[in-house]
Amino acid sequence: MKPREIVVMSGKGGTGKTTLASVLAWSLSGKCVLCDADVDVPDLWILLNPRVREEEDFVGGDKAELHRPPCNDCGNCVPACRFGALSVEDGKVVLDRSRCEGCGACTVVCPKGAFSLSPAVQGRIFGSETDFGPFWHARLVPGGENSGRLVQVLRERAKKTAVEQGKPWILVDGPPGIACPAISAMTGCDLALAVTEPSRSGLHDLKRLGELAKRFRVPMAVVLNRFDLSEEGAKAIREACREKGWPLLAEIPFQLEIVKDLAQARIPAVILHEAAERVLEGSEALLRVDAR
Amino acid sequence: MRSLGRKPLSIAVVSGKGGTGKTSFSASLALSRPSVVAVDADVEEPNLALLLGNPVMATMNVTIPVPAVDAEKCTRCGTCSRTCRFGAVFSFGKGAPVFNDLCHGCGACVLACPERALYEVDRPVGFVGRGVSNEIVLVEGRLLVGMPNPVPVIERTVELGLSEGRDAVIDSPPGAACPMVAAVREADAAILVTEPTPFGMADAEVAAQVLRDMGKPAALVVNRSGILETEPLFEGVLGTLPELARLAFSRSVAEGSARGIPPTELDPSWREAAKVAWQWASEVAR
Numbered sequence: 001m002k003p004r005e006i007v008v009m010s011g012k013g014g015t016g017k018t019t020l021a022s023v024l025a026w027s028l029s030g031k032c033v034l035c036d037a038d039v040d041v042p043d044l045w046i047l048l049n050p051r052v053r054e055e056e057d058f059v060g061g062d063k064a065e066l067h068r069p070p071c072n073d074c075g076n077c078v079p080a081c082r083f084g085a086l087s088v089e090d091g092k093v094v095l096d097r098s099r100c101e102g103c104g105a106c107t108v109v110c111p112k113g114a115f116s117l118s119p120a121v122q123g124r125i126f127g128s129e130t131d132f133g134p135f136w137h138a139r140l141v142p143g144g145e146n147s148g149r150l151v152q153v154l155r156e157r158a159k160k161t162a163v164e165q166g167k168p169w170i171l172v173d174g175p176p177g178i179a180c181p182a183i184s185a186m187t188g189c190d191l192a193l194a195v196t197e198p199s200r201s202g203l204h205d206l207k208r209l210g211e212l213a214k215r216f217r218v219p220m221a222v223v224l225n226r227f228d229l230s231e232e233g234a235k236a237i238r239e240a241c242r243e244k245g246w247p248l249l250a251e252i253p254f255q256l257e258i259v260k261d262l263a264q265a266r267i268p269a270v271i272l273h274e275a276a277e278r279v280l281e282g283s284e285a286l287l288r289v290d291a292r
Numbered sequence: 293m294r295s296l297g298r299k300p301l302s303i304a305v306v307s308g309k310g311g312t313g314k315t316s317f318s319a320s321l322a323l324s325r326p327s328v329v330a331v332d333a334d335v336e337e338p339n340l341a342l343l344l345g346n347p348v349m350a351t352m353n354v355t356i357p358v359p360a361v362d363a364e365k366c367t368r369c370g371t372c373s374r375t376c377r378f379g380a381v382f383s384f385g386k387g388a389p390v391f392n393d394l395c396h397g398c399g400a401c402v403l404a405c406p407e408r409a410l411y412e413v414d415r416p417v418g419f420v421g422r423g424v425s426n427e428i429v430l431v432e433g434r435l436l437v438g439m440p441n442p443v444p445v446i447e448r449t450v451e452l453g454l455s456e457g458r459d460a461v462i463d464s465p466p467g468a469a470c471p472m473v474a475a476v477r478e479a480d481a482a483i484l485v486t487e488p489t490p491f492g493m494a495d496a497e498v499a500a501q502v503l504r505d506m507g508k509p510a511a512l513v514v515n516r517s518g519i520l521e522t523e524p525l526f527e528g529v530l531g532t533l534p535e536l537a538r539l540a541f542s543r544s545v546a547e548g549s550a551r552g553i554p555p556t557e558l559d560p561s562w563r564e565a566a567k568v569a570w571q572w573a574s575e576v577a578r
Contacts, residue, residue, distance in 0.1 A: 012337050013466040014311005018491070040467040041308050041495035062377060082357075082398050103398030117377070143473050143502040148440065176310045176466055177336035180440040199550035201315070201339035208337065211437040229543075230550035254543075257520070263520050265490045273473075274566050 003162035004287055005155075005170040006039070007189040009217075011205030013176035015195045016225040016252075018264060021173040022047040023276040024270040025132040032169035034130065035158040036137040037151045037185035039123065040144075044173045047267050050128030050135050058138060058153065060122030060146035062102035063097055064115050066095045069113035077106040098143065122146055127157065134161045147261065148180035155185070168289075178212045190287055192220045193279065194246070198233030203240060221247040221286060223279055226254040249282035250275045300459035304333075304479035306493030306503070307486060310466035313515040314485045316545070317566070318463035319343040319554040321483075322428050324566035331462045333475035335418060335433035335445045340463045341552045346430035348421035354433070354448045355414035356441075358398035363388040365409035372401035372410060393440065418445035420452050429456055439529045446474040455479060459570075468498040473506065480577035481509040483569055484533065487516040488523040493530065500529040509576035510578030513565060516541040536572055537565035 008024070021044055025034050036044040043257040064085070073093050077085045085099035086106060098119075106115045123140040136157045140147055158170050174185040174192075186192055192213050196206045206222070213220040222241050227234045234251070241248045252275050261268040269276075303321060307314040318340055322330040332340040341348055359372070359381070366388050373381040373389060381401050381502040383389035389401075389410075402410040433449030435442045442465070453460055464475035464482075476482050482503050486496035496512075503510040510533055517523065517538045525531070539562060543553045555562040 013309065013310065040469040041498055043491045043494060046490045046494060101396055101398065102377055103396060103399050103400045104375065105400040105403055108375060108400055108403045140469060142468055142498050143505065145470050147469055176435060178444060179435060179442045183440055193434050200342045200552045204339060204342065205337040208437055215438045229547050233550045259519055263489045
């Protein structure tokens with residue numbers, strides 16, 4: 001059977017995305033492949049204690065190199081670079097590789113052929129084993145680029161592992177935000193679980209995430225975390241869910257024990273396993289499967 | 293624009309991990325100094341206005357140049373699609389090339405076309421809004437939903453914010469990748485808001501490494517302290533940063549933020565922390 005892929009998203013950071021992903025992993029133990037798509041600042045590994053089996057560099061695209069000679073500092077390249085990676089200082093052309101996007105405009109305009117493009121390592125990919133199932137994760141180099149492509153690679157690996165090992169579920173811990181890594185984590189998933197909180201910013205960011213899910217045709221359901229922090233806020237989230245047709249699968253109260261567990265790198269499974277069950281039952285109903 | 297009679301000071305607020313209190317601390321900084329500009333550079337999820345209460349009024353589009361083709365000049369040679377490094381240009385058979393959302397707006401295809409058959413049109417990717425209330429100018433960037441690259445919107449937002457000529461607070465995106473770098477680049481100093489959990493610390497360490505590599509003066513504000521009796525020590529690059537404040541975990545601050553009440557109105561230690569942060573920034577920026 002084709003594995004079902006669920007991505008945990010949030011829009012706003014810090015709403016409990018990784019926490020929910022960890023308790024879902026606990027509940028799906030042995031039946032899932034896990035994937036941390038928050039490659040920029042990955043956190044799921046802290047809760048899963050992965051034993052790394054294989055690792056490799058992630059080559060995330062090209063960067064320009066300037067060769068001197070033949071560069072004669074004519075400066076033709078400077079206006080061609082839209083990313084501010086080229087400038088002239090004291091009559092010399094200077095390349096700032098941290099700003100280079102590897103587009104190659106400089107190679108097109110340089111009359112001397114002084115630029116070349118070469119692949120740049122932008123991160124590292126890990127294939128691990130955990131107590132809950134195989135786990136694909138990565139680390140982007142600090143300040144690194146092309147995280148969308150890295151997320152795509154991780155999801156491909158997770159899918160391959162799930163098919164090979166006959167795991168019915170793939171669980172992806174997504175990145176915050178709505179830009180390239182978020183789009184890359186969400187596209188083609190069977191279901192997006194949006195973790196939100198009853199704040200004005202939570203609601204605002206949930207709505208933007210919902211627009212993104214609609215645009216990329218991914219069904220979305222909602223988990224309301226810390227619902228008791230604001231009655232007014234929780235009401236607004238519930239209303240938005242009704243209005244937009246997002247199933248609200250679970251509401252979780254604020255509990256200091258969860259925070260304490262997390263502070264000690266423990267999955268708050270004892271407190272949250274019932275909520276995780278509700279989320280999984282709701283997800284199965286939406287996907288019309290009984291994969292467990 | 294008013295003149296400060298000195299060079300304006302700008303502080304970027306970063307966090308690594310999301311939800312550590314970055315926007316709350318940004319609002320606190322904005323509310324603790326007269327006549328600042330608050331720049332919301334978290335353009336994927338701009339939330340600063342929700343705490344400051346500024347109505348965002350005037351807006352302007354942020355666009356990137358994307359290619360278009362003059363089908364009569366195009367000879368279907370395919371140079372454009374071979375030049376594009378992002379898979380954004382397709383040309384096959386007898387059809388003119390087609391362009392997709394993966395375009396970075398680099399212009400390489402236009403430069404490479406031997407027939408000069410390509411030209412550029414502006415495509416909106418976001419907008420920047422501005423609103424004034426209580427002496428605070430808010431400049432807010434907003435990425436259009438579905439656009440993959442926030443960096444052009446962040447750069448334009450920071451540029452417009454700093455052009456106000458006021459002391460500036462830049463609320464940066466979470467993470468430590470290119471969006472965060474773009475938000476921080478023009479700031480005099482950066483404040484890293486984190487929490488004493490394994491997650492907060494792991495993510496803040498990545499952000500701290502980026503700030504060090506950028507040569508940006510940085511300091512720590514530790515939020516949600518006091519949950520564990522013994523708190524972990526900060527190590528690595530984090531351990532080398534000055535700690536400006538340790539803010540206790542407070543349910544009332546969390547409840548207030550949820551309703552759009554900034555923590556400075558609820559907890560004097562946030563006001564004090566913001567003052568200390570401005571003082572620190574003015575010293576390192578000199």
